[in-house]
Amino acid sequence: MLLAEMLKRAKRRADGARIAVSAAEAFSAEGKQEESYEAVAYAHYLDRANDRASFKLCELLGSIVSKCKDLGNKYNELDHKCHKIQELKAEEEPIKCISSFSWDLSGYDFSSFTEDQREFSEKFPLGVSGIEAWLGLRPKAAPDKASLSLWVNEPVWVKCRVQAGDWKHSLEYNFSTRDEGGLQGVGWGHQIPTSQLASGITFHLLSVRRGGSSLRWIPPGSTVSRPRLIGLTALRPQEAPPDREVWLTCGLPELAQSSGKFYYEVQLLSEFDSPQIGWLNATFQAGEYSGEGVGDDPHSWAFDGERCLWWNNGKKPLQLDSPWKAQDVLGFAIDLDEGKMQLCTKEGGKVTMPSQAHGALYPAVSITGFFRMHLAKSTWRLQPPKGYQEWGHGDISWTN
Numbered sequence: 001m002l003l004a005e006m007l008k009r010a011k012r013r014a015d016g017a018r019i020a021v022s023a024a025e026a027f028s029a030e031g032k033q034e035e036s037y038e039a040v041a042y043a044h045y046l047d048r049a050n051d052r053a054s055f056k057l058c059e060l061l062g063s064i065v066s067k068c069k070d071l072g073n074k075y076n077e078l079d080h081k082c083h084k085i086q087e088l089k090a091e092e093e094p095i096k097c098i099s100s101f102s103w104d105l106s107g108y109d110f111s112s113f114t115e116d117q118r119e120f121s122e123k124f125p126l127g128v129s130g131i132e133a134w135l136g137l138r139p140k141a142a143p144d145k146a147s148l149s150l151w152v153n154e155p156v157w158v159k160c161r162v163q164a165g166d167w168k169h170s171l172e173y174n175f176s177t178r179d180e181g182g183l184q185g186v187g188w189g190h191q192i193p194t195s196q197l198a199s200g201i202t203f204h205l206l207s208v209r210r211g212g213s214s215l216r217w218i219p220p221g222s223t224v225s226r227p228r229l230i231g232l233t234a235l236r237p238q239e240a241p242p243d244r245e246v247w248l249t250c251g252l253p254e255l256a257q258s259s260g261k262f263y264y265e266v267q268l269l270s271e272f273d274s275p276q277i278g279w280l281n282a283t284f285q286a287g288e289y290s291g292e293g294v295g296d297d298p299h300s301w302a303f304d305g306e307r308c309l310w311w312n313n314g315k316k317p318l319q320l321d322s323p324w325k326a327q328d329v330l331g332f333a334i335d336l337d338e339g340k341m342q343l344c345t346k347e348g349g350k351v352t353m354p355s356q357a358h359g360a361l362y363p364a365v366s367i368t369g370f371f372r373m374h375l376a377k378s379t380w381r382l383q384p385p386k387g388y389q390e391w392g393h394g395d396i397s398w399t400n
Contacts, residue, residue, distance in 0.1 A: 115138070
C-alpha cells in the first residue's frame with residue numbers, strides 16, 4: 001500500500017491501482033477483510049478504468065449488502081423476541097380487573113359439533129356499564145384448535161383477558177357500528193388448543209367504556225396516563241383525544257408537497273382498529289370528530305391493511321399477502337408527478353394502489369390505536385423504491 005501511494009505521487013496512478021489490487025488480494029488471503037476493503041477502494045480511486053478494481057469493488061458492495069441483510073434479519077428476530085418478552089411479562093403481572101367469571105364447560109358434549117357450530121355462554125354484565133356481553137365458542141374451529149369470540153349488545157370499548165388452562169390472551173377492541181352497521185363477535189380465531197378447554201374459560205374485564213361516553217371504568221388502584229400527540233396536527237377531532245380508543249385523523253399539513261417522490265413509514269405500536277394510512281390534500285378541512293378521514297373524500301388516498309382495502313372517496317378491495325398486526329412497520333411511497341402510490345412491507349413486498357394521486361399532499365393517518373411515524377431516512381426500517389426522498393425529520397408519534 002505504501003508503494004501504491006508512492007506511485008500515485010509519481011503520477012503513475014494506473015500502476016498504483018494495480019499494486020493496490022494485489023495488496024487487497026493479499027489482505028483477503030490473510031483474513032484481513034477490513035484492510036482488503038480499504039485497498040480495493042483506494043485502487044478504484046486511483047484508476048476507475050482498472051477492471052480488477054471495479055470487479056473487486058462490486059464484490060465488496062455485494063458483501064456489504066449481504067451483511068446488511070443478515071443484520072436486518074437479526075434485528076427483526078431480536079425485535080420479535082423483545083415483544084414476546086414484553087407480552088410474557090404482561091401476562092405474569094398480577095391482574096387488576098373490574099370483574100371476573102369462569103365459564104364451566106364440563107357439562108357440554110362437543111363430540112358431535114361441526115367446524116362452524118358455536119356454543120354461547122350465558123349473558124353477563126360488563127362491570128357497571130349497563131352493557132351485556134357473552135362468549136361464543138367454536139370447539140372444532142380447526143383440527144385440535146378452538147376459537148373464542150366476545151359479543152356485546154351495544155357499542156362499547158372493552159379491554160379484557162381470557163384464560164383457558166395454560167393458554168391466555170388479551171383483547172382490546174372498540175365495538176362500533178361505523179362500517180358494518182351492526183355489532184359482531186371478535187376475539188381469538190383458531191388459537192385455543194382444545195386440550196385446554198377442560199378447565200373451562202376464565203374472563204377478566206380490565207376496562208370498559210360505553211360508546212360515545214367520556215367515562216371509562218377501570219380497576220380499583222389503577223391509573224390512566226393521557227397519551228401525547230407529538231409532531232402531528234390533530235385534524236378530526238382538533239384536540240388530541242384522552243385515550244387511543246377514539247378514531248383520530250392527524251397528519252403533517254406543513255409538509256405538503258405537489259411534486260417529487262417521497263416516502264415515510266408508520267410503526268403500529270398497539271392493537272388498532274380501522275386504520276386508513278396514506279395522504280391528505282392540503283385543502284382537507286379540520287373539524288370535530290368524524291367518521292370521515294384519510295381516503296374518505298375524492299382528494300385523499302389511504303391503504304387499510306386490517307380490512308384489506310384501499311380508500312379514495314370510498315373503499316375498494318386490496319390484495320395483500322397478510323393483514324397488518326401490532327408492531328408492524330409499513331412504508332408509504334408516493335410519486336407526486338406520476339400519481340403512483342405504493343405500500344411497502346417488511347417481507348419486501350410492494351403493493352401499488354390502482355389509482356392516481358394529484359394535488360398538494362402530505363402524510364396522514366386515521367386510526368384507533370397508537371403509532372409512530374418514521375420520516376427521516378435515518379429512521380427507515382424498510383427498503384423503499386429507488387429514488388424516493390424523506391418527508392422531513394423529528395419525533396412523530398401518537399402514543400402513551
